[in-house]
Amino acid sequence: MFKKGFTLAEVLITLSIIGIVAALTVPSLVKDFKETQYKIAWKKAFSMASQAGLALAAKHDGDLAGVYVTKNTAHENAFVIRKDLERYLGGYVKTCDNCDQSKKICFPEHKPLNKHSGSVHGSCSGNGSGVSAILKNGMSINMTDPDPACGTAPNWICFGIQIDVNGTKGPNIIGKDMFELSINRNGIVRPTGWTKTNNQILTEWSGCHSGGLGWYCSAWYLRQ
Template identity: 30%
Template sequence: MKISHNHGLRSAAFTLAEVLVTLGIIGVVSAMTVPTLMQNYQRQSYVTQLHKVYNELTQAFLQFKNDRNAIWLSEAGHVRHQDMMPFMKQYFKVVQDCGKTSTPCFASSYKNLSGSTFELTTKDEDATYYGVLASGASFGIKSDGIDTGTNYTDDFLYRIAIDVNGQKGPNIYGRDLFILYIFSDGVVDAYRVNPDCRENNNCTLGANPSEHREKLYESCASSTGNTWYDGCFAKILNDNWQMNY
């Protein structure tokens, strides 16, 4: 007696219509999820590049103080914007020096998170020095121009703009462009997160450094120009080096 298995095979097989429906569903799901995954990956790559520059700056200022047996950068003779380019060239590999002009080290224009366009310039343009690191990151650094002797409570010693991938896109503040602040103890943080804020919770915008940074982020998220764009880096610090915005 010959046993036929055709009935079982027919039961287990998919029809062409079922296969097409399944592939269609997979395609729709992929179309919905892949762009988000790629976007998250790209954003995190910007954060990784930013973290690298942050670590290098932190180590460089620590080494600068140790080389001079100093506690404060100002004590070690680091108080003027003229001091910064020699410092950068001593402790970093600077492959391009743009002097006091942002281009071509930086892109000619940037956008903020709301899509408004602005130029990377300040009223103190003549006190800012621009360059490009070997990693491809661009930097523009300036002093606050004030030497009050109050290292503990100064708003900041230097402000530094970092474009993690130079002139390459997207050239959006909060994505690949960030503003960092350097304080006289050599710590790199957000605006006004000075030693007094960090150690004694005497912060101007909150009860502690975390609240202060979160308040700064509001300016980043709602900015319509380049007047206040300090808070995106603050948010990344608060969120443990994640771009959750």
């Protein structure tokens, strides 16, 4: 007795259904995978920065307040910090110091998580704040101009570092592949938003949600 096989029409219908399901699910799976990779990379970057901050403070007897006041401007002092941090961040493959937008930048322009107007620039574009570098591990950093006195109590922030975990490649969005931290006078590293409650992180304008700017994602993902 012969068993009846599938007709060509049935095979084509089945393949069409499989194709439709794949078209609906694969992009979502790819997006979720990429975002998971960004979060993992951020945790690694934060660990690296934490070790670098403590090592930098140890080099200066445990206190960075008053250390970076050797140059005429805070922007010039940022160059000194970048040089001091290089050995602790694993070395640089490229550095950027000027604001000539015709030159290749180390730290690309980043858009807010909510895609509204506004952006964050590296040292070679836009506002020219801080100095930038590409690390040997492929990440990009932008260092804000330091406060020589390291701010005020209780935070005592000396300077901030923005990190794009996949370098100059996209999506270049705050809270997706770019995160921010600060280093205090004792070399302790804190993510932006670390003083906020979970509810504040998920509701405030700078928060980590579809309507927020994305800055607090730096703290939120480290809590997960």
